[in-house]
Amino acid sequence: MRLEDAADAYARVLADVRRLSPATVRAYRGDLADLAATVGNADLAEIDLETLREWLWRATQRADARATLARRTSTARGFFAWALDEGIISDDPALRLVAPKRGRPLPKVATADALSAMLDRAGAAAAEGDPIALRDHAVLEFLYGSGVRVSELCSLDLGDIDRDRRTARVVGKGSKERVVPFGGAAGRALDAYLVRGRPALFGRQAPTERSAGAVFLGVRGGRLGTRAAYDVVARALGPEVGGAAGPHALRHSAATHLLDGGADLRAVQEILGHASLGTTQIYTHVSSERLTATYRLAHPRA
Template sequence: MEILEAAEKYLRQLADVRRLSPATVRAYRADLASLSAACGDIALDDVDLENLRDWLWQSVQRGDSRATIARRTAAVRGFFAWATEAGLLAADPSLRLVAPKRGRTLPKVATADALADVLTRMENAAAGGDPIALRDHAVLELLYGAAVRVSELCGLDVDDVDRDRHTARVLGKGAKERVVPFGLPALRAMDAYLVRGRPALVARRPDDAPTSAVFLGARGGRLGSRAVYDLVARELGPELGEHVGPHALRHSAATHLLDGGADLRAVQEMLGHASLGTTQIYTHVSSERLAASYRLAHPRA
C-alpha cells in the first residue's frame, strides 16, 4: 500500500472517530504528504527509521520551528502506530523517532493601550458605514473581547450570538462547544455590523442563497481564516511585527484578564483548554503585575 493511500484512511479516523479539529487534520495531511514526497516512490512497509530521520532533517535544514517539527513527529508517530495496529505493517518504524522538546515561546502580546488605539481607529473607520470596515471592526473586537480562536470566529452562525446576554456559542477543538462572554464594545461593533454591514455583504452573494454565517467575505461567502490573518497582520503589524496573527489577540486577552485579577480556572474555561497546565503555559504574568506584587508583598521592596 502507498503512503498516501494509508494516510487518507488514518486521517478519516482522526476526523470521524477521534474528532480532531479540521485544522489539525489539515496539518497532519500536509505533514504526511510531505513525508510521502520525501520518501519517493516506495511502499508504506518499506519506510524505515532512516527515511523518517532524513525527512525531519529536511525540516531542520529549512529552518522550520521546533513546534512545527514536533507536530510533524507526532503526525508520523501516530500514523505508523495506527498502521501497525491496523495490520498494515509488521513493525512500527517510528518507535525510536525522537521529537525535539517544544519550547515555551509565547505569542506576542499587545498592550491594552495599543489595542485600544487600534480598535478606536477601526471604530472611526466603520462610522462611515462601509460594510467591510464594519465587519473588520466587529471581527477584531470579538477576537479580543471573547478570546476566541480564528476557526471559532469564522465558524460562528447568526443563531450562535446572544446579543441580550452578550455571549457567543463557539465550537472549539475536538468539537467541544462552549459559551464565551464579550463586552459592550464588542456588542456595539457586532450590532453595527449585523444591522448595517452584513445585509450589504449578503446582497453580494452571486446565487442569492441564504447563509447562516455571521462574518462574510467581500463576495458574501463565509469569511475564511486567511482573510482574518491578513486583517490582523495589517492592523497589528506596526505594533507586534509583520508575522502577527489572530492568536496574538487571544493571548493578549488572556494576559489582560490575568492582569485584571481573573482566576486562572476562569480563564481556562473561557479559552476552552482541557488542561489547566495548557493555560499556565499559554498565559503569563506580565512584568507590570509581577512588579506590583513584589512591591506589595516583599519586605525589602
C-alpha cells in the same frame, strides 16, 4: 560502509520501502549530509556516541532551532538503527542519543494600550459606514473581546449570538460547545455591523445554505473564511506586536489581559475552551515575564 554511501541507501529505503514524502526524505538526507560535513565521509563503524553529541553541539553553536536539533536526533537514531538491522554496524551509537527538549515559546501579546489604539483606528474607519470596515471592526473587537479562535468566529451563525446577554455559543476543538461572553465594545461593533454592514454584504451574492445564517461575511457575500479573517487581523495588528501576527495573537492578548486584571485561571480556561488547565497556564508565564520586565525597567536596584 562509508557514511555517504549508507546515507544514500537509507534515503532509498525511506522513499521506496517506507513511502515517506519527498520533503521528509529530503529533510532526513539533509541531516545526514550535515553529519557528513561535520565528521567527514567516515566509516560507520568509526562513528560513536561522542561523535554524534559533538555534531549536535556544533549545531547548537550555530543557533539551530530546537525543532531542527530534535529532528536531527531522530534522523540519527533511525539511520543507525537501520544500519544495525542491515548488519552494517555491530553496535548502535545513537541508542543513547537524547534529543534536546523543545522549549515552548511564549505567545505574542500586544499591550492593552496598543490594542486600544488599534481598535480605535478600526472604529474610526467603521464610522464612515463602509460595510467592509464595519465588518473588520466587529471581527477585531469580537476576537479580542471573547478570546475565541478564528475558526470559531468564522463558523458563527446568527442564532449563536445573544446580543442582549452579550454571549455567543461556539463550537471548539473536538466539536465541544461552550458559551463565551463578550464585552460592550465588541457588542457595539457587532450591532453596527449587523445593522449597517452585513445587509450590504449579504446582498452581493445569492445566499447559499452555508452562508445564509453566517454572522461574518466576505466581500462577495459568502461566509467569511479563516484566511480572509487572518488577513484582516494581520493588517491591523502586525505593527502593534512588532511583526506578523494573526487572530491567535488577539486570543493570547485577551487571555493575558484577563489574568493581568485578576481573572481566575479556571474561568479563563473555560472562556478559551482549553481541555487542560496546563494549556491555559502558559498565560501566567506571559504575565510573569511582563511583571519581570516592568520590574527591571522601574526598580533602581534591578
